[in-house]
Amino acid sequence: MNNSRRHFIRSASALMAGAGLVSALPSSLRAVAPSDKINIAAIGINGMGWSDLTAILKNPYAQCVALCDVDKNVLDKKAAELLEKKNQKAKTYSDYRKLLEDKSIDAVIIGTPDHWHCLQMTDAVSAGKDVYVEKPIGNSIGEINAMVAAQERTKRVVQVGQWQRSQQHFKDAIAFVHSGKLGQVRLVKAWAYMGWMHSIPKQPDGVPPAGVDYAAWLGPAEKKPFNPNRFHFNFRWYWDYAGGLMTDWGVHLLDYALLGMKAQHPKSVMAAGGKFAYPDDACETPDTLTTVYQFDGFNIQWEHATGIDGGPYNRTHGIAFIGNNGTLVLDRSGWEVIPEKGKMEAVPFTKSVDNGLDKHAVNFLEVIKSRKLEDLNTPIQAGAHVAAVAQLGNIAYKTGKKLNWDGVKGKFDDNAANKYLAAEYHNGYKIPKI
Structure with missing residues (x-):
C-alpha cells in the first residue's frame, strides 16, 4: 500500500x-x-x-x-x-x-x-x-x-x-495483579491439561500425497522420509519442526505469567517429564512435563499433561498468581480471585466477553x-521474550539439568546446553545473519 x-x-x-x-x-x-x-x-x-x-x-x-x-x-x-x-x-x-x-x-x-x-x-x-x-x-x-x-x-x-494480549479480561486480570492486592506473589503456575490429546499410533513411512511438495514442506529441517504423523497438525510433536505443548500452549500462557510479574530473564530453569502416558506412540515431545523458572523473589512453574482434563483449580488451562493475600486464577473463559481467609475479599468470576x-x-x-x-x-520483541523462555524450558528438559541462564549474554553456564541455542539448518538453507 x-x-x-x-x-x-x-x-x-x-x-x-x-x-x-x-x-x-x-x-x-x-x-x-x-x-x-x-x-x-x-x-x-x-x-x-x-x-x-x-x-x-x-x-x-x-x-x-x-x-x-x-x-x-x-x-x-x-x-x-x-x-x-x-x-x-x-x-x-x-x-x-x-x-x-x-x-x-x-x-x-x-x-x-x-x-x-x-x-x-x-x-x-x-x-x-x-x-x-x-x-x-x-x-x-x-x-x-x-x-x-x-x-x-x-x-x-x-x-x-x-x-x-488483545482480549480485555486478560488485561483486567493483569491490572489486578499489578495493583498489589494479592500481596507478595511468590509462585505463578501456568498449565495446559489437554484431555483431547490421545496417543498417536506409529505409521510406516510412505510417499507424500499427490499435490504435496514435501521437499518444500521440510525446508531447512533434516531430510527424512515422508510420514503422515509428521505432517499437518501433528508436526507440533516433533523436535525437527516444533517444541510440543511447551511452545504450542506454553507461549500463550507463560506470556501472561511473565506479564503479571513484569519478569524478564529467569536466573535458572529445570524441567522433568517424559512420555509417561503414551511411551510407545509416534510423538517425540513429552506428554507430561513440569518446568520451574527461578527469578529474584518468585518462581514460575509450567506443567502440561496430555489425555487429562483435570488441571489445577479444575481448569484445563490457566495461570494462577499465588499471593500472600489470595490467588488470582485466569484462563480464556475469565478470571477470579480466591482469597486467603481473612486477608482480602473474593473477586467473583468475571467472564470473557470479547473475541481476542x-x-x-x-x-x-x-x-x-x-x-x-x-x-x-x-x-515481535514481546513474542521473542516468551518464545525464548519456552525454549529454555525445552532445553532444560533435553539436558536433564538445572541450568543457570545469563539473560544479558544470552547463554547458559553449560556448554552442552548452549549447543541447543542455535538452529541446525539443512538442504542448503541458511539461518539469516544478525
Whole structure:
C-alpha cells in the first residue's frame, strides 16, 4: 500500500470516527474502494493461518490477493472458499518466495509450521511486507534473535499471533495483579491439561500425497522420509519442526505469567517429564512435563499433561498468581480471585466477553495504517521474550539439568546446553545473519 493510499485511509478513518459513523454503520456499509484496501497474502493456510486470515478479512479495509501452501489440495480448497464466501479471487503459489516478489502485497500472514517461521518472516520484511506471524515466532533461540534483528533493521510492522494480549479480561486480570492486592506473589503456575490429546499410533513411512511438495514442506529441517504423523497438525510433536505443548500452549500462557510479574530473564530453569502416558506412540515431545523458572523473589512453574482434563483449580488451562493475600486464577473463559481467609475479599468470576483473535487482527491492521509500531499489542520483541523462555524450558528438559541462564549474554553456564541455542539448518538453507 503506497503512501497516498495510507493517507487516504487515515484521513477517511479520522473523518468517520469524528462523525461517530464508524461504530454506527454496519460493516457491510463501511467498505472502501478496492484500490484503497490493504492487500493481504497468507503463507500456510491449513490451520491457524486460515483462522488469522478469516479474522483479518472481517475488516472492510482488508482484502486477500494471494495464498500460498505447499499442499495443492489445501491451496485449491481455500482459494475456492475465499472466492465463494468473500468474492475475492487470490493468486495461488506453492513457493512463498514468488509470492513475496509481488509488490502489490502490503502484508503477509505466516501460518506455516514453526521451523519455517524464521526464514519466511525475515524474507517478508526484507521484501518490504508487514507481517502477522504465528507463535512461537521461532523454533530455536538463534532463530528468534535473527527475527527480532530483521524487524528492527527493516522497521516493518510485525504482529505475533498471541491474541490473548488483545482480549480485555486478560488485561483486567493483569491490572489486578499489578495493583498489589494479592500481596507478595511468590509462585505463578501456568498449565495446559489437554484431555483431547490421545496417543498417536506409529505409521510406516510412505510417499507424500499427490499435490504435496514435501521437499518444500521440510525446508531447512533434516531430510527424512515422508510420514503422515509428521505432517499437518501433528508436526507440533516433533523436535525437527516444533517444541510440543511447551511452545504450542506454553507461549500463550507463560506470556501472561511473565506479564503479571513484569519478569524478564529467569536466573535458572529445570524441567522433568517424559512420555509417561503414551511411551510407545509416534510423538517425540513429552506428554507430561513440569518446568520451574527461578527469578529474584518468585518462581514460575509450567506443567502440561496430555489425555487429562483435570488441571489445577479444575481448569484445563490457566495461570494462577499465588499471593500472600489470595490467588488470582485466569484462563480464556475469565478470571477470579480466591482469597486467603481473612486477608482480602473474593473477586467473583468475571467472564470473557470479547473475541481476542478478531481484536488482534484489527490491531494489526490499524498499525499498518498508522505506522505507530508502539501500538502493536504483541510486537515481535514481546513474542521473542516468551518464545525464548519456552525454549529454555525445552532445553532444560533435553539436558536433564538445572541450568543457570545469563539473560544479558544470552547463554547458559553449560556448554552442552548452549549447543541447543542455535538452529541446525539443512538442504542448503541458511539461518539469516544478525
